[in-house]
Amino acid sequence: MSLDFDSAKIDNPYLNADHLAWRDQLRAFLEKEVIPYRDEWDEAGKIPDDIWLKFADMGILGIGYPEELGGISEGIDPWHSYVLNEEISRVALGGIVSSVLVHAIGLPPVVKFAEDHIREDVVPKVLSGTHRISLGLTEPDGGSDLANLTTTAVRVGDHYIVNGSKTFISGGMCADWVSTAVRTGGPGPKGVSMLLIPTKLPGVERTALDKKMGWWCSDTATLYFDDVRVPADHLIGQENMGFLVIMNNLNNERLAMCGHMAGYSLTHLFGRSHSVGSRSRDLW
Ligand SMILES: Cc1cc2nc3c(=O)[nH]c(=O)nc-3n(C[C@H](O)[C@H](O)[C@H](O)COP(=O)(O)OP(=O)(O)OC[C@H]3O[C@@H](n4cnc5c(N)ncnc54)[C@H](O)[C@@H]3O)c2cc1C
Known part of the structure; x- marks a missing residue:
């Protein structure tokens, strides 16, 4: 058995077939839509606007949010978000979380507490x-x-x-x-x-x-x-x-960061060595 991102992960007994299928879909999507462009986007200092629409179509933006507000919540549990956070870290593009997924910290207060x-x-x-x-x-x-x-x-x-x-x-x-x-x-x-x-x-x-x-x-x-x-x-x-x-909101962020840390640690070992742009990698 070779040691890679998947085989090095500690077995997670809470993931069922649905979570694993979600992981496969996400990985295929991110490998096609994000990984080939990550250096280009880092150097440009921005991600193209249409990526937000693609993430929305894929269900990534809406995962865990109420259906009546345009989200996807039926059959969804926190492990779907955890898998997303691991997989998004696997692409080794640090800024993608704080841009395309930044609604994960800005939006929940509105969902839970706004008029x-x-x-x-x-x-x-x-x-x-x-x-x-x-x-x-x-x-x-x-x-x-x-x-x-x-x-x-x-x-x-x-x-x-x-x-x-x-x-x-x-x-x-x-x-x-x-x-x-x-x-x-x-x-x-x-x-x-x-x-x-x-x-x-x-x-x-x-x-x-x-x-x-x-x-x-x-x-x-x-x-x-x-x-x-x-x-x-x-x-x-x-x-x-x-x-x-x-305080309610920061708890969600802490949980998401657990997925990011697990993903980045494996990416660091088995994937791209840095999650920063190519010029920065040259400096190292
Ligand atoms: C790339 C990036 C993106 C960010 N995105 C957001 C965002 O979207 N929204 C947002 O609101 N913020 C954002 N932040 C800000 C981030 O939340 C703050 O940097 C963080 O809260 C720390 O605040 P500070 O930088 O002012 O450091 P300070 O609060 O000034 O702390 C400086 C140092 O002192 C230590 N320290 C502070 N208080 C104490 C204490 N009482 N006892 C002992 N040690 C202490 C801290 O641990 C730290 O090491 C972002 C930061 C970065 C770098």
Whole structure:
């Protein structure tokens, strides 16, 4: 028996025939649609727009999301997502997760906590690959200490007036919406809310971060909010309860990262040696 990506994996007793068939479909798709282009996309610093549509057609964008919102949930369990995260890591293109799959961190707060009419508008558009959403937590002054974030949203009539900045926002240059952590109350976690900010609103500006060590094909943005008037119905969850929304959301991300780590560790051993662009590989 030869040692490769599949044979080196620890046997997973929770995967059934359906999970394995999903893995086969994903692998064939990614080998055709992604692997031949990965250096090209890293060097260009972007992934072509039609890839979002192809990922949507393949069911990748919608996996695990409610059927009534355009997702695929019948017969789906968390292991389908785990398999996706392993297989997407096998292609060794780090930035693909933080671009084509970044809705996995931006969208769940909307699915679970937004008002019905917002959810029904936003979620199907994102899952069909025509629109994009990012998650805006980190600020120039810090990311770990979220409880002390300083971007403010002050309620004036039917709007929140947002001022502040977010940085390191994956997919932020192309996002149509950003699920954004803002301060609506006093200091600490009990003054934090989540607000869905449409990036087309006046007062939203964005700049791309310069070249990163890896994840080249994924854009990473700094966002600036200058007196942005966000309709109050774009609040995600209850006012000043945003920290619960954030914590709920980060649990999903941690689980996804387990699949990525398992996949990358095997890719590193048996596949492409680096998940960064070819010029960077030359440096190593
Ligand atoms: C490529 C990339 C993509 C990203 N995408 C997103 C995104 O889509 N959305 C988003 O919101 N954020 C995103 N981030 C930001 C990421 O979540 C933050 O970088 C992370 O939260 C850490 O924040 P920071 O960089 O401000 O570091 P800091 O919080 O300033 O921390 C710096 C160092 O100090 C340590 N430290 C901090 N506090 C303590 C403490 N109390 N005790 C001991 N040690 C401490 C940290 O562990 C770290 O080593 C992205 C970052 C990168 C690099």
